[in-house]
Amino acid sequence: MSKRIPESELIINADGSVYHLNLKPEHLASTVIAVGDPDRVKKVSQHFDTIEFEISKREFVTHTGLYKGKRITAISTGMGTDNIEIFMTELDALVNVDFNTRLSKETHTPLEIIRIGTSGSMQKDIPAGSLLASAYGIGLDTLMVFYQTDYSAMEQTIGKVIQKELDIPFTPYCIKGSEKLLNKVGKGLLIGNTVTCPGFFGPQGREVRIKPAIPNIIEKLGNIKIGDFQLTNFEMETAGYYAMGRLLGHEVMSLNAIIANRITHKFANNAYSIVDQLIIQTLENLAKD
Numbered sequence: 557m558s559k560r561i562p563e564s565e566l567i568i569n570a571d572g573s574v575y576h577l578n579l580k581p582e583h584l585a586s587t588v589i590a591v592g593d594p595d596r597v598k599k600v601s602q603h604f605d606t607i608e609f610e611i612s613k614r615e616f617v618t619h620t621g622l623y624k625g626k627r628i629t630a631i632s633t634g635m636g637t638d639n640i641e642i643f644m645t646e647l648d649a650l651v652n653v654d655f656n657t658r659l660s661k662e663t664h665t666p667l668e669i670i671r672i673g674t675s676g677s678m679q680k681d682i683p684a685g686s687l688l689a690s691a692y693g694i695g696l697d698t699l700m701v702f703y704q705t706d707y708s709a710m711e712q713t714i715g716k717v718i719q720k721e722l723d724i725p726f727t728p729y730c731i732k733g734s735e736k737l738l739n740k741v742g743k744g745l746l747i748g749n750t751v752t753c754p755g756f757f758g759p760q761g762r763e764v765r766i767k768p769a770i771p772n773i774i775e776k777l778g779n780i781k782i783g784d785f786q787l788t789n790f791e792m793e794t795a796g797y798y799a800m801g802r803l804l805g806h807e808v809m810s811l812n813a814i815i816a817n818r819i820t821h822k823f824a825n826n827a828y829s830i831v832d833q834l835i836i837q838t839l840e841n842l843a844k845d
């Protein structure tokens with residue numbers, strides 16, 4: 557028998573909704589499209605046949621509805637893995653915790669969670685305008701200092717090689733995404749390996765007025781080769797999604813619209829239409845179930 561989760565640990569609002577997401581269990585579909593930008597939620601739900609529910613709190617905007625008969629929830633998360641930790645924990649609680657008894661349910665319900673986000677390429681031959689699915693997510697943030705999980709031999713090797721190459725005092729965490737979802741929503745996309753950074757500027761090698769501490773981080777990461785394995789792109793959430801997905805038992809896949817190439821310094825002038833294309837393609841693949 558699981559133990560009762562106290563009120564202070566899983567906060568449930570007076571109306572029965574979970575603290576940050578402001579959702580009740582019945583508001584959530586088992587297939588979730590997660591986006592960073594709150595304004596992107598309507599870019600997803602504008603394609604729905606019908607929208608049954610809409611709510612927002614902080615950066616978490618939610619629309620649940622039907623796309624070609626399939627029930628889908630589109631939610632925004634804001635930026636960064638700290639938000640993803642909250643998002644994934646509360647999403648999981650909505651399906652796997654009984655809000656009346658505050659006990660974990662006997663039967664675990666897995667969710668399908670697909671991130672649709674923007675990203676920068678660190679490879680010359682992956683131009684702005686590409687669509688890329690992340691086979692692995694590698695976190696340069698500290699989230700996984702606070703959770704324990706098992707890593708495959710490949711994941712451990714990748715983490716250690718990156719640590720050595722960047723000469724940093726911790727091992728980045730590396731987690732594989734869902735193969736099931738990769739086959740479903742990654743169809744026709746480039747397959748890459750995504751570096752998740754705890755910031756947009758210094759951690760991704762951008763210099764505006766202050767110099768990043770790690771010189772040439774883009775080249776250092778981009779030149780790593782472990783057999784066929786190569787790092788392809790930067791963003792700020794994927795590794796957090798994959799880690800929390802593994803810990804909580806959900807299928808997770810991150811899809812990236814590459815809107816900048818950090819080697820050639822090209823920025824896509826049609827960034828919004830690239831994201832729209834990825835949204836439509838993903839909805840179509842999900843509706844084929």
Ligand code: R1P
Nearest residue numbers: 592593635673674791792793
């Ligand atoms: C930075 O501009 C933001 O864009 C990327 C990064 O991961 C970060 O969240 O993703 P989204 O477009 O989904 O927000």
